[in-house]
Amino acid sequence: MSPVLPRIFLASLKRRRLASALSLLAIALGVALGLAVQLIHDAALGEFGRGIRQLAGGADLQVVGPRTGFDEQLYFQLAQRAEVAAASPVVEVDARMPGREGTLRILGIDVFRLAGIQPELMPSAEGNDTFATLRPDAVFLSAAARQELHESAGLMLQAGTTLQRLRVAGDIPGVAGQVLGVMDIAAAQxxxxxxxxxxRIDLRLADGSNRAQATRALQPLLPAGVVLRPADAAAGEADLLSRAYRVNLTMLAAIALLTGGFLVFSSQFLSVVRRRREFAFLLALGMTRRSLMRGLLTEGAVLGLVGGAAGVGLAYGLAALAFRFVGADLGAGYFSGLRPALVFAPLASAAYLLLGVFAGVAGTWAPAAASLRIPVARGLHAGEGASEALVARARPGVAAGFLLAAFLLCQLPPWQGVPAGGYLAIACLLVTAVMLVPVASHGLTALLQPRRSPVLRLATARLAAAPGQAVVASAGVVASVALAVAMAIMVSSFRSSVDHWLDAVLPADLYVRASLGSGSGFLTPGDVARIAAVPGVASTDAVRADSVRLDAQRPAVTLIARAVHSGWGLPLVAGSLAYEGSGQPAWISEAVADLHQLSVGQPLELPLAGEPQRFMVAGIWRDYARQNGSVVIDRQCYIRLTGDERVNDLALRLAPAIEPGQVAAAIRERFDADTLEIAVPAKIRRITLAIFDRTFFITYLMEAVAVLIGLFGVATTFAALSTARRSEFGMLRHLGMTRADIARLLATEGAWTAGVGVVTGILAGLAVAWVLIEVVNRQSFHWSMDFHLPYLPVGAFGTGLVALAAAVAVLAGRRAMSHSAVRAVREDW
Incomplete structure (x- = not known):
């Protein structure tokens, strides 16, 4: 290609400033959203993994048990094994801080065992107190803990329902970026x-022992429910937990980038329309059609490169803002408390930059191919329109093939925990919807046959004669509307299901909590009796929560011990509360059923008090609070098998005409201040739904971006069509139509083509929503939900989008309408 030709092609980008800017913005937004999600989660996982490595130190393996712990005699057995060079016992407690949000992670350590395995945890005492690390009231804080808690002298922590005052005796110099405290193991116990x-027990293996051999030798010594795993296994579990959320957001960003590619297509189609004479002239001067196509593809590549580069820069800005205002988990709760630093990721940045280039080139391909079909002689004629540049053909057979492929892809199991089949099915549904736009346009145009309004007759005649313009203007709207409607239905269905779920799990009048299941607070039988004796309390239902491991390769699930038949009830999706079979019944959540391939009537082995106990699955229930899954057993059975009578939560049913506030005040008077959390169901519901809305806030933003890009596509497409129709507008002016009439004509065409896209998009959105609910959500999070269509929001959204499209069409055609009637038609002379 001649050195002059690149300047000719790239100069057109400067002439089309608005269209080029919109294309750049669309690609930049798609790249920025996808890369920002990648950067945020990579940084969070990196910081989480770094913290795990710091705490593990030089340990090769870790012995991990339930939250309530295991017998310390196991430490002495393992420490004497030939495979073990050093062993370090640990007591880990999430200590509740009365009057503060969240908990403080406390590690009880044996300071004499740290040097050989975990030197990073070695505390440094203030002053000259040599034995400070052994004092029962001393705690040492990391720098991050000091900064967050603003404590330099003492801490008040909760144990059971009593307050423990600890003295801050020094720092933990080797720990950076983690909020935690360290104290003597005997004092913590x-x-x-x-x-x-x-x-936990951290093990450093002897020379000559490898992990696989040591695991095989030591595993038989462990009681049921206690597992031996690599020291960095927790980081892998965190990655597994957050993967589904991360992939879902990345797919939303990919759809936004896909819609941006369509906007490039609209912009380049505008370029082909305006430059038909220029292309014909270049071909007449001897330029080959292949060189012409390379020049147009270069324009698209430049758009993609500049937009991708801007998107990469924007991604780092968005990630920094997310770290500051939203958190490293984007509101999902996977990495609460982490403060990761934003670092440059060259490979990820380069990959998303190339995606931007690909979107630019892919969006240019069809207009570039259309330019090859320009006849030189006809292209030199000024009056030739652009209706031949894009031909819309209905291909119902191909569309049916994509629809069948979507159905088959929905039957595939997840690939490494990712619902790849579901995402591919969504792509097939979007392709099907776009391919059916010509059919929808023809069908809807045939339904409307106006007889009186000449503007409506002209608009419908134009759409019927040139269905290609409906494809161009509607396809981007279809993609963005389908995405927005599908996500709206999915989020509405999820929120409605959570609301009904809360009705089932919150039937009592008042709830009392000592701390979360992993926290240090708990109620003893004496505490429960004191609460039950409060005037106005009719009955109590107690709950104990612990963790159990059903599979050493998977994260622990939550064990919930409570009354089932006379208690809160369960939102069952299978089975029954009235179990009449043999054996001890257990009710598992949907996540446990999916991940461990269990169904009603099958046996389930639960490790309790170091011994395997056989249960039978009596039912499967919805649990939206625990992604890892949960198992419910009767509390009396739990006490008989474990001897543990502690309680985490109490549900109180009050006597008639008793105010919950009076009972709550009376309970607080019987316990230390702020040691109990007391709430009515309405408050718990409000907090739960607020967390839900915060979790999906990022999803709402990404939907808005996709819809905005779809509107950009409508604007550029109508700018192209209006430019090509200047002669038509001039002739209509000669026939007596005013500029206002032509504006109404454009508004009608814009509204009608957008209406085609909205109707098709809503239908496609219903199908995509079904895939999201029944396939993607179930395979990602293992939660079922009831389908709920928000009629009014979807209707208002579609109506508003049609109105905006009408306004955008008029604004895009203002330049073409501004020419005088004589100038507009003289080009045909």
């Missing part, structure tokens, strides 16, 4: 009710 219990 005594103060937090863990006497004789450990939660």
């Amino acid at each position: 005594e103060r937090f009710g863990m006497l004789g219990r450990l939660t």
